[in-house]
Amino acid sequence: MRTTVLLAVGLCLSSTAWATTVKEPIQPIAPAEVSDPAKVELGKQLFFDPRLSRSGFISCNSCHNLSMGGSDNLPTSIGDRWQEGPINSPTVLNSSLNLAQFWDGRAADLKEQAAGPIANPKEMAFTHILATDVLRSIPQYRESFKAVYKTDEITLDAVTDAIAEFEKTLVTPNSRFDLWLKGDAKAISAVELEGYQLFKSIGCVACHNGPAVGGNSFQKMGLVEPYQTKNPAEGVAGLTGKDVDRFRFKVPTLRNVELTYPYFHDGAYWTLEESVDVMARLQLGRKLSDDDIGKITAFLKTLTGEQPNFQIPILPPSTNNTPRPVPFE
């Protein structure tokens, strides 16, 4: 017992010295810099406004719930008329750090992404024209858009720009691991540190690196061994039609991964332990011991950062001229 404690202390001490001299493959997340608070506030209202959906029931926050790690914690999402979504909703937290948006990267950035679900018949099932008609009918929205964009028009471009600006504030700095990266040796435990060392030594960092611990490359799911799933998603091949792109997906961020269960593009795995096991086998060709899986899982839980911290938005009311939602028929 005493030996273990001494060993742990030894690891902490040596790692501190080492953290200041060796460049780590993971960098701390920087806090959001808000240059236009009015735009962010407008984007926040839009993010929470279910009137951007046909039913008047589904908002961005329905599937990217900011109370729940920016995800819906479901294997695939529930859309208009309870349709089953095709793929797991990725977290919106830290999504500004992704090299592209959606699992297959088909949107270049958050602004382009935001337009997708509004008009997707399986998600919010609206049209961009009707969505902007709704906003245009509401004086408080007209004022907000005019204050931010200096024009009387409310365009889809402005709508998605404001949503993206809000989403850029949804970074989660100061996780315990970030504190450790910045030199606080006590911020993580000896076991968590061992987990991080394993995470590096067995090769997880090859894809999960950078400030978002992922999100910066596309990789084939099932590199060494094929991934078994009933989900028909083809990954990047769905866009390029190329066989080499089959099952190539954007590597998800591991930031806040403790909160963003279930895992993988099909949401088939609910526990981090199973997910670590699957990743190690399929991507790295390694069968990890339960002990090692436990350590890596402990490390992954140190990546939970400061969650969104703002007042709930109060949405401006509809008017007599606002197009009505169509929840049923």
Next chain:
Amino acid sequence: MRTTVLLAVGLCLSSTAWATTVKEPIQPIAPAEVSDPAKVELGKQLFFDPRLSRSGFISCNSCHNLSMGGSDNLPTSIGDRWQEGPINSPTVLNSSLNLAQFWDGRAADLKEQAAGPIANPKEMAFTHILATDVLRSIPQYRESFKAVYKTDEITLDAVTDAIAEFEKTLVTPNSRFDLWLKGDAKAISAVELEGYQLFKSIGCVACHNGPAVGGNSFQKMGLVEPYQTKNPAEGVAGLTGKDVDRFRFKVPTLRNVELTYPYFHDGAYWTLEESVDVMARLQLGRKLSDDDIGKITAFLKTLTGEQPNFQIPILPPSTNNTPRPVPFE
């Protein structure tokens, strides 16, 4: 033009003097007094937690959306598997002032009410046992319940008690009308004041009175003329089986009525103007002029008070032992 302005000023002056001497049938809303902040915080988390539903998608806030006047702004609500709810979701704002809960008053108080939707197969479609099983599986919830209720058990009684305690904080004081009631003659305009005088003189206050401007009696919908609706709700008769109770409903609060469209138990009317017209004809046997309807509507909009003002709750994550949601099959 000058005459109108002078008249308006005259009305304001006289009304101030009068407000301090005459007892009004409507009283200001008192701000919430929070005696147990930890219980309120726990209740807020539960109110926003979709894991209290079978699907993991629907929370109390789905149909009593605190960004939208504590309602869903739909004629009737969307429940589990997109089932159509039987009746319009009443606002949760100021609901602690109601003499009973639900349109037919079948729950005595907020605590009793809170248990209903969780287990209603058309709403959250869960069971009380499963809901408490979910909470029990989450260490942070266990800690919060223990801190508030001083026991290791998590019971439905404690769950609904905490939700009710949070809901009691959802009062909306300091509407412009309340400021006027408290003596600020400039808080409402001359037209709004005329609307209030009409609201009293034609008899609306007979039912819509007290701090909540309603919520304190049951009345027959369609007293003078029958109310035409396809909605099968029978009101209190659904509980008593008595013919005299047919179409007797709890009088809804008019606080924040600008935000809680569409109106009536069937949510059939989207505008305040139509609703005022219907009420005057069916309940009071009066056909109002468009001018009078406009004035009463202007008055009703002065009843919008301070909306909920708190940080979005961050929900504690599920664990490997948490029962999984069943969004589809």
